[in-house]
Amino acid sequence: MPSTETNQLLAAAVAACEDKKAEDIRILALDPAESGLTDYFLICNGTNERQNVAITDEIEIRLKREFGVYPNSVEGRRQGEWVLMDYVDFIVHVFSAEKRAFYGLERLRKSATSLTISDLNAEIKSAITSSREKKKRGSAPAKKAVRKTATKSSATAKKIPAKKAVSKKITPKKTTRLKK
Numbered sequence: 001m002p003s004t005e006t007n008q009l010l011a012a013a014v015a016a017c018e019d020k021k022a023e024d025i026r027i028l029a030l031d032p033a034e035s036g037l038t039d040y041f042l043i044c045n046g047t048n049e050r051q052n053v054a055i056t057d058e059i060e061i062r063l064k065r066e067f068g069v070y071p072n073s074v075e076g077r078r079q080g081e082w083v084l085m086d087y088v089d090f091i092v093h094v095f096s097a098e099k100r101a102f103y104g105l106e107r108l109r110k111s112a113t114s115l116t117i118s119d120l121n122a123e124i125k126s127a128i129t130s131s132r133e134k135k136k137r138g139s140a141p142a143k144k145a146v147r148k149t150a151t152k153s154s155a156t157a158k159k160i161p162a163k164k165a166v167s168k169k170i171t172p173k174k175t176t177r178l179k180k
Contacts, residue, residue: 002029002039004127005067006089007120010040012066013092014117016058017044020051022094027120028105028112040090041109045100049080052094056083059092 010027017025022044029040046052056077063069071085071092082099085092093105106114 002089004124004131006039007124007127009063009067009069009087010042010090011117011120011124012062013042013059013087013090014120016062017042017055017094020046020055020058022046022051022055023097024100025117026106027115027117028109029115030109031111031113034111038086038089038091040115041105041112042090042092043095043100043105044093045095045097047097049096052080052083052096053077055094056085056092059085063087 014025014027023046025042025044027040027042030038032039044055046055056074060071060074063071069087071087073086074083076083081096082103083092083094085094095103106112
């Protein structure tokens, strides 16, 4: 099961693709029994090689800026026909239209389920709300324990005298120069 952070990273990558006008954006949730490689494929295509490079640059910049995450490897950026970015939990494939039709990753991964960005956002929202509910249920006793220990430690802190800082005066050494 992919984590909430993985889904947020993937949603940010999809948003970066949309901002750079990528065409035919697809998210494939891979079957864990078939692929131990990754959880998702993000597949899109640009109209030319320069746009493909711009799409991958935007994905890399956005994920670095918002999450501090870098891809493990990037391949094909120089040619720009098929750029692959490996983020471990998901892999981004940015194709030219011809290469995408030729290789047909969607055809090769028939067992993968296709997701939309709204499905992905719904998963993120439900995971966040469920984690918040779990924190609300489990946090009430923990707060009381923290308050008790905080009052005990503050009482003991008053009894221990603070150490005085020792200051030393440093005087510069005088050096004598020899005249030539």
